[in-house]
Amino acid sequence: MKRLFNLMLAVLLMVALSACGKQEGYSTDEAAEQYGQAEGTETTGQIKQEQPATLAVTQTEMQTENNLTNSEEKQTEEGDNTVTGDISFNFETKTVLLNSGYEMPIYGIGTYSLTGGTCVESVTTALNSGVHLIDTAYMYHNEESVGEAVRNSGIPREEIFVITKLYPNQFSNPEAAIEEALAKLDIDYIDMMLLHHPGAGDVEAYHAMEKAVADGKIRSLGLSNWYVEELEKFLPQINITPALVQNEIHPYYQENDVIPYIHNLGIVVQGWYPLGGRGYTAELLSDEVISQIAVAHGKSVAQVILRWNLQKGVVVIPGSSNPEHIQENTELFDFELTEDEMAQINALDRGEKHDWY
Numbered sequence: 001m002k003r004l005f006n007l008m009l010a011v012l013l014m015v016a017l018s019a020c021g022k023q024e025g026y027s028t029d030e031a032a033e034q035y036g037q038a039e040g041t042e043t044t045g046q047i048k049q050e051q052p053a054t055l056a057v058t059q060t061e062m063q064t065e066n067n068l069t070n071s072e073e074k075q076t077e078e079g080d081n082t083v084t085g086d087i088s089f090n091f092e093t094k095t096v097l098l099n100s101g102y103e104m105p106i107y108g109i110g111t112y113s114l115t116g117g118t119c120v121e122s123v124t125t126a127l128n129s130g131v132h133l134i135d136t137a138y139m140y141h142n143e144e145s146v147g148e149a150v151r152n153s154g155i156p157r158e159e160i161f162v163i164t165k166l167y168p169n170q171f172s173n174p175e176a177a178i179e180e181a182l183a184k185l186d187i188d189y190i191d192m193m194l195l196h197h198p199g200a201g202d203v204e205a206y207h208a209m210e211k212a213v214a215d216g217k218i219r220s221l222g223l224s225n226w227y228v229e230e231l232e233k234f235l236p237q238i239n240i241t242p243a244l245v246q247n248e249i250h251p252y253y254q255e256n257d258v259i260p261y262i263h264n265l266g267i268v269v270q271g272w273y274p275l276g277g278r279g280y281t282a283e284l285l286s287d288e289v290i291s292q293i294a295v296a297h298g299k300s301v302a303q304v305i306l307r308w309n310l311q312k313g314v315v316v317i318p319g320s321s322n323p324e325h326i327q328e329n330t331e332l333f334d335f336e337l338t339e340d341e342m343a344q345i346n347a348l349d350r351g352e353k354h355d356w357y
């Protein structure tokens with residue numbers, strides 16, 4: 001239906017253009033370039049989406065079809081419900097519209113290494129501080145604690161976005177792994193499920209997640225630790241384009257070649273270890289260049305790093321069990337880094353990975 005609509009639109013456009021004697025080729029490449037340009041202007045904090053917190057896919061489809069000149073529909077295969085639209089961040093609502101049709105906050109809390117009561121307390125503090133995006137994983141052994149904090153928060157379920165991940169040792173029986181995550185979290189549905197990193201059976205595991213989307217158990221899908229080569233190989237084998245790729249990103253490991261590639265697929269990028277990761281934060285948080293920028297804005301180094309990510313179009317999920325840090329990590333929207341400051345931080349890249357994935 002949508003393809004028919006697009007075809008009719010294209011025919012009408014061509015007739016109109018030729019009538020005006022102005023007909024010029026409008027190739028997919030040009031559309032992609034326009035999309036890239038729109039994407040590349042996201043540093044100014046302009047408002048591009050005015051949408052309610054949770055969207056039906058059909059609403060997004062209509063919106064996408066109405067904006068074909070500045071967005072691109074990349075997937076048209078039968079049975080594919082993925083819509084590619086504008087993934088610019090909305091700095092007013094502090095959300096991004098995913099290609100799945102759902103909105104996701106652009107800052108959240110990571111829960112790696114937080115378990116038991118510490119995890120419940122940290123997530124509760126985060127939720128009370130306005131953080132509505134929570135990142136967990138099977139491998140963090142804390143899905144129950146995250147679920148407990150979400151259920152007890154008093155915040156409507158629809159306003160909280162929970163990401164969890166399947167680990168490669170679960171890929172051989174993904175259906176059971178998905179059921180396990182649903183049972184442990186016990187929050188009705190999973191907002192987003194990622195594959196933690198590539199491994200044997202990852203395509204089959206992703207297909208099982210696609211089935212869970214169709215069954216209403218999961219809303220959006222994504223990948224973690226997939227880079228350009230891995231994506232090129234993986235994407236042709238699946239039906240639902242990932243809504244998100246979560247990779248290691250911090251000033252010392254910036255992935256400046258990978259991020260635009262992913263963005264141009266209409267996929268949102270999220271960075272893990274935004275502060276360098278536990279064991280590596282001391283050096284990054286005392287970096288001289290970032291410290292000077294922080295002083296200039298009256299902000300902390302952590303806030304400058306998180307803001308730098310946001311201005312690059314990267315969603316942040318800093319991990320913390322310290323209530324002051326959790327609050328500090330939400331205060332990212334009352335200042336803006338200049339182009340020169342962004343360039344100074346970009347220049348700190350040294351390709352230094354802090355984990356092996």
Ligand SMILES: NC(=O)c1ccc[n+]([C@@H]2O[C@H](COP(=O)([O-])OP(=O)(O)OC[C@H]3O[C@@H](n4cnc5c(N)ncnc54)[C@H](OP(=O)(O)O)[C@@H]3O)[C@@H](O)[C@H]2O)c1
Nearest residue numbers: 110111112272273274275276277302318319320321322325
């Ligand atoms: N997909 C993957 O493969 C993958 C891998 C690793 C991590 N992740 C995800 O990414 C999240 C973030 O990574 P991470 O938590 O390991 O590392 P991180 O966010 O880079 O750093 C966490 C460390 O920073 C400190 N911190 C947080 N906010 C601070 C602030 N405002 N000022 C000073 N220190 C601050 C925390 O200490 P305090 O507790 O004292 O605040 C903690 O020691 C994880 O929690 C996890 O959800 C995903």
